[in-house]
Amino acid sequence: VKDKIEVGLMGLGVVGGGVENALREKAADIAKQVGAPLVMKRILVRDPFKKRACQAQPYLFTTNPQHILNDPEIDIIVEVIGGESPAYDYIKEAISRGKYVVTANKEVIAKHGFELLNLAAEHNVALLYEASAGGGIPLIGPLGHDLLANKISAIHAIINGTTNYILTKMALEDIDFDTALKEARELGYAEADPASDVDGIDATYKLAILAALAFQTQVLPGDVYHEGISHLAARDFRYAKELGYTIKLLAIAKREDDTFQVRVHPTFIPDDLLLARVDGVFNAVQIDGDLSGRILFYGQGAGALPTSSAILADVIHLARNISQGSSPLPRVRMDQTMTVKPISEIRTRYYLRMTVADRPGVLAQIARVLGDFLISISSVIQKEVDESAQSAEIVIMTHPSQERAMQQAVSQMEKLDVVKEISNLIRVED
Ligand SMILES: NC(=O)c1ccc[n+]([C@@H]2O[C@H](COP(=O)([O-])OP(=O)(O)OC[C@H]3O[C@@H](n4cnc5c(N)ncnc54)[C@H](OP(=O)(O)O)[C@@H]3O)[C@@H](O)[C@H]2O)c1
DSSP states (O other): OOSOEEEEEEOOSHHHHHHHHHHHHTHHHHHHHHTSOEEEEEEEOSOTTSOOSSOOOGGGEESOTHHHHTOTTEEEEEEOOOSSTTHHHHHHHHHHTTOEEEEOOHHHHHHHHHHHHHHHHHTTOOEEOGGGTTTTSOOHHIIIIITTTSOEEEEEEEOOHHHHHHHHHHHHHOOOHHHHHHHHHHTTSSOSSOHHHHTTHHHHHHHHHHHHHHHTSOOOGGGSEEOOSTTOOHHHHHHHHHHTEEEEEEEEEEEETTEEEEEEEEEEEETTSGGGGOOTTEEEEEEEETTTEEEEEEEEOSSHHHHHHHHHHHHHHHHHHHHTTOOOOOOOOOOOOOEEOOGGGOEEEEEEEEEEESSTTHHHHHHHHHHHTTOOEEEEEEEEEETTTTEEEEEEEEOSEEHHHHHHHHHHHHHSTTEEEEEEEEEEOO
């Protein structure tokens, strides 16, 4: 039984600053919960002379990771540097030296979680990562603990605040992608380089983490099909509204016997679904379990305070364990043999928007191509006619069809001279 638990913090940016602050301000309450005080021993930064908003004591700063990794008195290391390198090496070394680790790093957990969790088990310590997916929303805990008795059939998630902010703006204000992105940047909701969010990569990491827990198998970021949101146009949102849908960047994981699908892409979802009401930077994760039924988690997926809520809970959990001298927590096994279903094999409904020549018989030609690939049409809208260009815009909603067939039909349609452009193809989730 220890009289104090010492913590080393790696990274003092948005999240690290929040963690340091909350740990200081809540020190008395946390000490009561743990049964021993938590002491911040050292803080790793890149630039010790940088002006910081947080009130961390500069004498704790170091630029040498070994001052934390090598300190025998440090029990718990909190890694909030971000990125794969050098964070991965630090986490690995920390575990190998018998330290407990808490991280918010989705990239490292998505790519190397399996290996690192095994390493932690080997060294009789734990690696906790609640903050790595969904920020302040508890997801890892529920999936790894409270929902364990369920067979999870599906996860549908809005897990990137930046893109949800942009899509909400586009839907409500009838503006195009570039204008919405510019606003998101001005408000600090999008990074200077927004590629990881906008291209769906950030959501891919988070989905890989959640799906691995839900299906108790290894899921790597490379298994997740992903598409970003930059190809969406204001007119797609107008049509969606007219058809009774909303467009969201959805992260979807579905179990089908011993295969599963994992994909992140813009998706038409019915307007009356709770997920369709999740606006702005908020996140929501819907989980379907065979016993629990449908569950919806909603909240702030990022930000200093919500993220430190998740990190500190992990720290408190570990600190209690250390102070009471109990053995490390059991963890979810991820050894189910399941295979990933390639995107070409999935079946879903589609929204297809195209520009065609404004002449009789065009729709029949398009319907024939779709028919050749066994794709049946559920509705068609044709109204925007550009008389000077003698063209019209057609929107088709299909019945469930195979992705491969749909992609082949699109290439065939592109070859028709009556088709001027296939403007967008968006999957529908009912
Ligand atoms: N921001 C969020 O809302 C949020 C939410 C959930 C999860 N996360 C995750 O939390 C992690 C941290 O994100 P953040 O937004 O706090 O990042 P950030 O503001 O960029 O902070 C990164 C911190 O790490 C330090 N650092 C960077 N490279 C380093 C290196 N090579 N050696 C030593 N220190 C280094 C920086 O030092 P200096 O201060 O000296 O530059 C900075 O203090 C990421 O994994 C992120 O995905 C973030």
